[in-house]
Amino acid sequence: MQKARVFILNSLSYESMAVRESRIVKAHHETFRWIFQPQGLPPSDLRSRIRYTDWLEFRSGVYWISGKAGSGKSTLMKFLCKHPETMRILQRWAGDARLVTLNFFFWSAGTKMQRSLQGLLQSLLYELLGEFPSLIPTICPQRWSKEDVFPSRCGPWDIEELSQAIRRVVNHTHATTKFCLFIDGLDEYDGDLSEFITFLNDLKALPTLKLCLSSRPLNIFEDSFGSASVTKLYLQDLTREDISSYTRDILQGRLELVSSAGCSTNIDKIVEEITKKAQGVFLWVFLVVRSLSSGLSNGDTDATLYRRLRSFPSDLEIFFEHMFQAVDPMYRQQSSCLFQVALKSSKPRSLMVYSFLMEDDPDFAINLMAGSYRAEEAFRIASRAQRQLNARTQGLLEPQHPVPRFMHRTVRDFLLLKNMQEMLANYASPGFNTNATLCRALLAEFKT
Known part of the structure; x- marks a missing residue:
C-alpha cells in the first residue's frame, strides 16, 4: 500500500515544480514590514489603508496583489506565503482546525508546466496528498486500485481528474x-x-479555502478581483519607503567597504533621487543601485555618480535597450543568437548548451567525439561561458550555473517587441536558423 501511495505522488511530481520560487529574490530585511502593521502608520500614508491582515483573519474569497512590471510582486508573494506572521494570523482564522497553506509561482519563461493549468494543478494536488497521504485511496480510487497491482497501467493526469481530486480533498476535510x-x-x-x-x-x-493572488493590472483581473478596496493593493503605490531603505542600505554598505580608499560620498541626495525616479519599480532600482555600487567600488566622485544615475532612463524598456546597445559590436552576432535561442527554446537550456552556441565552426557538434570532455574540462567550459554570456548579453540573460535565465520576465517581453525582433534579425548571421542552431548545440551537449 505504501508503494502505491509513492507511485501516485511521483506521478504528480515534475522536475521544475519548485524552480521558480527558488529563483525569486528574497525580500530585503527592511522591506514589506508595513503590510502586517498598517495601523501604526499615519493616515496620510497610503500603506495605512491596506487590510491584508484583516483578510487573513476574518475574510474569505480572494485577496489580489496588483502591480506593474518589476514592482516586486513575486518577491512580496514569497515573503508573505512564508512569513511566520502570515501563519499566525491565518491560524486565528482557522481556529481549532488544521491550517494548510500551498503556493505556486507561474513563470512565462519557464517550462510548459510552469506556465500552465496542468502544472498548477499537479503541484497543488501533490502538496495536498503529501499533507493527507491516508486519503489517497479515497481521493484517487481508480488510480489506487491500478497502482496497487499494476503501477504501469495508469496514464497521465488530465485537467478534469486533477480538478476533481483537489475538490475532493478540500470537501473531505472540510470539518x-x-x-x-x-x-x-x-x-x-x-x-x-x-x-x-x-x-x-x-x-x-x-467554504474552507481562500486565495491570495498576484498579477499585473490587466483589465480581466481588475474586473474579477478589484471591486473591493479592502481586498486588494497596488504595490507600486506603496513601496516608496521600501525603495529608500533598500537603496540606502546597499549603497551605505558599499560606501563603508570603500571608505578606507578615501571615498566620502554623501548618499542622501542619491537615495532621494532614486526613490523619486523609481515610480515603484523595484527592478529599476536594483539595476541602478548595482551600477552605482560598481561606481563606488571604482572610486567615482559624486559628480560621476550623479552622471551615472542620470544616464539611466526611468522607463524599463528604454533601460533594457540602453543595456542591449552596450553590447560590444564585436559580439552582436553571437548576442543575437543567444537571445533568439533563449526566447524560442521550449525550456531553459544549460550553460553547456550556451557555450556550444558560441562555437564558430558550424560542424563542431558533428565532429565532436562522444565523451570528449572530462568533468574538469566541462567545468572550465561552463565557467568561460558565464563570462562570455555576461559580455554578450550585459546581464539581461543571467549566466547562472547550471541554467542561464532571463534576469526578469520584463526582459523577455522587451526582446519580443517588434522593433527588438527586427534588431535581433539584423544582427544575426546570414542564414541563421534558431532551431538548427539549437539542435547542433544540443547534439554537442549530448555527446559530452
Whole structure:
C-alpha cells in the first residue's frame, strides 16, 4: 500500500515544480514590514489603508496583489506565503482546525508546466496528498486500485481528474481543515485567462479555502478581483519607503567597504533621487543601485555618480535597450543568437548548451567525439561561458550555473517587441536558423 501511495505522488511530481520560487529574490530585511502593521502608520500614508491582515483573519474569497512590471510582486508573494506572521494570523482564522497553506509561482519563461493549468494543478494536488497521504485511496480510487497491482497501467493526469481530486480533498476535510493558496503571476499563465478565472472562482467558492493572488493590472483581473478596496493593493503605490531603505542600505554598505580608499560620498541626495525616479519599480532600482555600487567600488566622485544615475532612463524598456546597445559590436552576432535561442527554446537550456552556441565552426557538434570532455574540462567550459554570456548579453540573460535565465520576465517581453525582433534579425548571421542552431548545440551537449 505504501508503494502505491509513492507511485501516485511521483506521478504528480515534475522536475521544475519548485524552480521558480527558488529563483525569486528574497525580500530585503527592511522591506514589506508595513503590510502586517498598517495601523501604526499615519493616515496620510497610503500603506495605512491596506487590510491584508484583516483578510487573513476574518475574510474569505480572494485577496489580489496588483502591480506593474518589476514592482516586486513575486518577491512580496514569497515573503508573505512564508512569513511566520502570515501563519499566525491565518491560524486565528482557522481556529481549532488544521491550517494548510500551498503556493505556486507561474513563470512565462519557464517550462510548459510552469506556465500552465496542468502544472498548477499537479503541484497543488501533490502538496495536498503529501499533507493527507491516508486519503489517497479515497481521493484517487481508480488510480489506487491500478497502482496497487499494476503501477504501469495508469496514464497521465488530465485537467478534469486533477480538478476533481483537489475538490475532493478540500470537501473531505472540510470539518477539520482550512486552506489558503498563494498563486503568483496570473498574467504569466499561458492559456485562456477567462477559463482560468472561472477555475479560480470555483476554488474561491469552496467554504474552507481562500486565495491570495498576484498579477499585473490587466483589465480581466481588475474586473474579477478589484471591486473591493479592502481586498486588494497596488504595490507600486506603496513601496516608496521600501525603495529608500533598500537603496540606502546597499549603497551605505558599499560606501563603508570603500571608505578606507578615501571615498566620502554623501548618499542622501542619491537615495532621494532614486526613490523619486523609481515610480515603484523595484527592478529599476536594483539595476541602478548595482551600477552605482560598481561606481563606488571604482572610486567615482559624486559628480560621476550623479552622471551615472542620470544616464539611466526611468522607463524599463528604454533601460533594457540602453543595456542591449552596450553590447560590444564585436559580439552582436553571437548576442543575437543567444537571445533568439533563449526566447524560442521550449525550456531553459544549460550553460553547456550556451557555450556550444558560441562555437564558430558550424560542424563542431558533428565532429565532436562522444565523451570528449572530462568533468574538469566541462567545468572550465561552463565557467568561460558565464563570462562570455555576461559580455554578450550585459546581464539581461543571467549566466547562472547550471541554467542561464532571463534576469526578469520584463526582459523577455522587451526582446519580443517588434522593433527588438527586427534588431535581433539584423544582427544575426546570414542564414541563421534558431532551431538548427539549437539542435547542433544540443547534439554537442549530448555527446559530452
